[in-house]
Amino acid sequence: MEGIEAGTIEPVRPRHAATVVVLRDHAEHGLQAFMLRRVGSMAFAPGAYVFPGGSVDPRDGEIGLGWSGPSPAEWGRAFGADEQLARELVCAAVRETFEETCVLLAGPTGGTVVDDTRGDEWERDRQALLDRSLSFAGFLDARGLVLRSDLLRPWAHWITPAIEPKRYDTRFFVAAMPAGQRARDVSTEADRVAWVRPAEAAARGRAGEWPMLPPTLATLDELARFDTVADVLAAPREIVVLEPQGRIIDGDPYLVLPEDAVRYDA
Structure with a gap:
């Protein structure tokens, strides 16, 4: 930490990544988010509760991918990214969500979404995406599907602290759980999944029951202020x-949140 503060050590360059908070309205419990617990053997945030997501794959920017909804240029304006990176981020968001939960934000047309992703053929495709023998564009093309970027909303942009050996430059998205689909525990990177009210998850995080990184906790705090998925998606x-x-403060190391994030720290 001291070397980075003094400028004698160069911080690791963060990798671009995308995270999607999948939401649903539950008849009894109200607004819920889908969360995963990372396995303890992971190099980054082992045992932490997170939302689905992961790093951008170089092929996520393939131009031939079927697309419906706000353009990459529009997403770039929302996230402060160029058009190419914005395309990669949206594709990574949809691809990683499918790989980790089987939730697929895509459909045969720009006004429809697949209603079921269960079965052996879907699982074969998911495995091919995971081992990178199939690109996301190739997956959608083979199935005659288009990515539904209109089902996503931009939510936040967090960068891992410079002191960390593994760093990510992550854009956060929110999306409603598509009707007919089912989020499942399929990721080898997670050992537990849960649908949970944001306020409950945040409380568990603060109590130390559910380990969380600051961006996750901040996002849950924000979402706890909404009653329905529609309210979240409509929020400016x-x-x-x-x-x-x-920072080293009085001889002890601390992680200091930026001023813009203080309002999220209840």
Whole structure:
């Protein structure tokens, strides 16, 4: 930490990544988010509760991918990214969500969405995406599907602190659970999944029952202020870059949240 503060050590360059908070309205419990617990053997955030997501794959930017909804240029304006990166981020968001939960934000047309992703053929495709023998564009093309970027909304932009050896430059999205589909525990990177009210998850995080990174906790705090998925999707957002900083204060190391994130820290 001291070397980075002094400028004698160069921080690791963060990898671009995308995270999707999949939401649903539950008749009894109200607004819920889908969360996964990362297995303890993971190099980054082992045992932490997270939302589905992961790093951008170089092929996520393939131009031939079927697309419906706001264009990459529009997403770029929302997230402060160029058109190519914005395309990669949206594709990574949809691809990673399918790989980790079987939730697929795509459909045969720009006004429809697949209603079921269960079965051996879907699982073969998911495995092919995981081992990178199939690109996301190739997957959609083979199935005659188009990505539904209109089912996503931009939510936040967090960068892992410079003191960390593994860093990510992550855009957060929110999306409603598609009717007919079912989120499942299929990721080898997770050992538990749960649908949970944001306020309950945040409380578990603060109590130390569910380990969480600051961006996850901040996102849950924000979502706890809404009653329904529709309210979340309709909420206006101004995306700012949030990057916690490592500091030595009175001889002890601390992680300091940026001022723009303080309002999220209940």
